[in-house]
Amino acid sequence: MAGPSYRLPEGGWIDRSRPLAFTFNGRRLQGCAGDTLASALLAAGIAVVGRSFKLHRPRGVLAASAEEPNALVTVDRGDGPVPLARATLTPLSEGLRAESRRVFPALGFDLARIIDYTRALWPAGFYNKTFKWPSWHAYEWALRRMAGLGRLVPAPDPTRYRHVNVHCDVLVVGAGPAGLTAALAAARAGEDVLVAEQAAEPGGSLEYDPEPVEGQPPREWLAQALVELARHPNVRLVCGATVAGCYDHGVLTIHGTGDAGESWWKVRAGRVVLATGAIEQPLLFGNNDLPGIMLAGAVHRYAARYGVACGRRVIGVVNNDLGWRALLALSRAGVEVVAVIDPRPMPDRALSAAAAERGIALHVGATPLTAHGSRRVRSFDFITADGGRERVECDAIAMSGGFSPTLNLYAQAGGRLRHDPRLASFVPADCRRPVEVVGAAAGITGGAGPIAPAPVASTSQWVDYLYDVTVADVELAVREGFDSIEHLKRYTTVGMGPDQGKTSNRNALALVAALTGRDPGAVGTTTCRPPYQPVTLGAIAGDRRGDFYAPARRLPGHDWHARQGAEFEDFAGWKRPAWYGRDRDAGIAHEVGRVRQAAGLFDASPLGKIEVKGPAAAEFLDFIYLTAVSGLKPGRARYAVMLNENGVVIDDGVCARLTDDHFLVGTSAANAGRVAHWLEEWRQCEWSRRELIVAPVTEQWAVITVAGPRARAIVQALPGMIDLDAGGLAPMSQRAGRLDDGTRYRLQTISFSGEASFELSLPADRAPAVIERLAEIGAPAGLGPIGVEALLVLRLEKGHPIVGIDTDGTTNALDLGFGRIVAGRKTDFVGARSLARPADRSADRRQLVGIEFDPSAAVVAGAHFVTAGAGPRRSEGFVTSAGISPTLGKGIGLGLLEGGHRRRGELVSVFDQGRRATVRVVDRCFYDPGGARIRG
């Protein structure tokens, strides 16, 4: 167990009758209901709560709120560890387990502390200057381990994260006296109010500041304010809610924490009131980072709010009146304050009189020098006003270097800051958005005092606790020319830790101003960016993880495919059968054979389907497509290619004319959404005066393709099917009808496989039943399912390119061999003008060709065509698809080859990862070039 308790005999807003057991680095400790982890650790006499980032110096609790740079711990409440939690904002709970970071091998004896004794070797810019050879990555692994940035847990995160969307008239940030006053005023005016408080409870300074508010004792005022706010139905007060970012148009984000998990809020606020308070700043003196040295306001807050004495012999080192007030209040709360050291010659007379009355030794006009101690402060040296050096024994130092208004959100909102020399701090100047700043955040009087380093070694005076930046580092940076505040930040890392410089930016700025002889206002501040405090990535993701990250779309016939042994893979967001059975290669070969010899059933439901209707439909589609469709008769279909304005092929599909003014546009599965948007954009933005409707119906219609020499007989056997022989139902025809059971269908004779093929579109909800019937009817004839992989082989045998696989973002219509269609077009169409540019017509472009090769040759998609001959070889393009045709027993493929169209018959070298092979350039269609089989 820890040493004797530092809990005061009385006082504080804690429930002493409800003890809570917790552990810190395995030690069993006890706190009370109402404690934070930090107050419970202080009450237990724990001085060292962690090690610093670079030098591994022991560090204790510095602050009592969000600005805490040292007490960043891993907290586990039984639902998994959360790294980098601020002990000062973590409510204590029964069984909580906390671990400090950077403890190697133990907090008491840190081996890496040796770095501290050799720290002259680790100046600012050390990483940039030292870990350069051979590369930073050679050192990163070891350094990351030493630096202890927290560990990721490989197990699934059990935390519940949810997203919350809120609209309000006014968002009040901070529930201290200023925030609650603003919230009350807005509530009384009938506005919808949201109040966000980062601490676990409202109150802010009301929790400890004894000053009356509106003539009332602070705790009474707080209780009344909360009662009134609760009565207003238009007010919502949320605690444990940190406003993380302020964006354009009144959008703010809030990171919420609490018993029910974490939340991520998007708030749309009419206006914003920032009551974010001010953060007390440390003073610069020797060893100002020793455990036991804390901010005066925090020492006071721990006594008044939590009934904890941060030391038994406290001295104050302060440079402003508010620091004195905190020390007096601390003394009245029962903590022994033995001395106050203030560099100012004339502090407020009433305050010094009150301090003298309480028996506190006063040293005004003194110069602070240095603290002593190893794992806790022991004594403090200073020079008195008359020049003598003195030492005072102590076990805690309450320091105050003045206050810095918290204006991060104001700056994020585009607000400009102005330096007020009277307050020695930056205050709000103006903001074009409706953001109002109230309370201490607008500037705090009585908190200003001189800021200067002590006349002792500058390497012992810390500016940034989290990243171990000292006065010496800032001096070095300025000497080396990094005296712009943004450069200084990047060079020294000051303010770049997870605390974003809440207790370091002000002192760094003051130092640079003094070192360069500039006014602090001229030095300026660094840019404030969201988030104000670190946010759990899981909170931002919310429900969108695991299966919900990108929900898969299932085919209407999914269950039937699963029963056939389908191996599902993701294709453009759909779970589609890739092949059937256990063995991939055997399955694909079997399915290809099935289509060539009997019949295969392919689920083509993801194919994009868009209906275009209206008197202008034909003219519109002629403009959209390279392939004119206005010449189609109703009931006929045509393969059509779509270009962008640059002449590049972006999609292809089959366009069918249902009636004179009604077309069904087919797209590739991957582009279904994109093409629908493309058509709609042209329709609305360029064709808005024409009578035209574009309606995507991809999900409404399931598509089942039956292909193979026996396909016609199988489809014909569906009860209610139209006569497939009568009326000359040739390839590229379109019909519609109803099956016996009333199911509507559309039928198209489109072949991708090279066999007679019947593409049956069915209302999605009717598809499973029809698939069952088709499978039953076709089974005796050898009908079976085929997957996407088999179809890819079948289409390669026919030489059909796939846009996006066999083409890239430079492939134009001429490269695919559509020169005759281009030449035959009489009217303008998308991309037409680009195809007239000389570069688009060059015969040396990469053009799509077929290739043949020996099945034993190593030819894969992605392999480069390379020039022949001696000397350095050059790529002439690449293979886009390749495989061994089970039907033909040879290697076949497609590729984009420079000047390919004129090189038919040529032997070309292919190179891939050190392997070479030779292929022959051939016509693209390898199987049944005459198309006799398609006619069945």
Add this chain to the structure above:
Amino acid sequence: MLRIPCPWCGVRDEVEYRFGGESHLERPAPDAADAHWADYLFNRDNPSGVHHERWCHSYGCGQWFNLARDTVTHQIIAVYRMGEPKPAAGEDG
């Protein structure tokens, strides 16, 4: 994140919209010179100030419309329908 006033649905979050780039581009006739066509294809204004652009409320009514936005302040100055001319520079322009 912007809050964009759709002329049909009212003010909605930016995530409901699709950005369509600069508006009021004149598509040249098929016999335009190469340079003229290249300008239409590739060159866009990039003002520090008022930008006229088109957006589609894709997760709402699906309608395209124009808006004038200040690229410095992100203030939305005007919202108007496709086909309508650029609004005259108003008090904010």
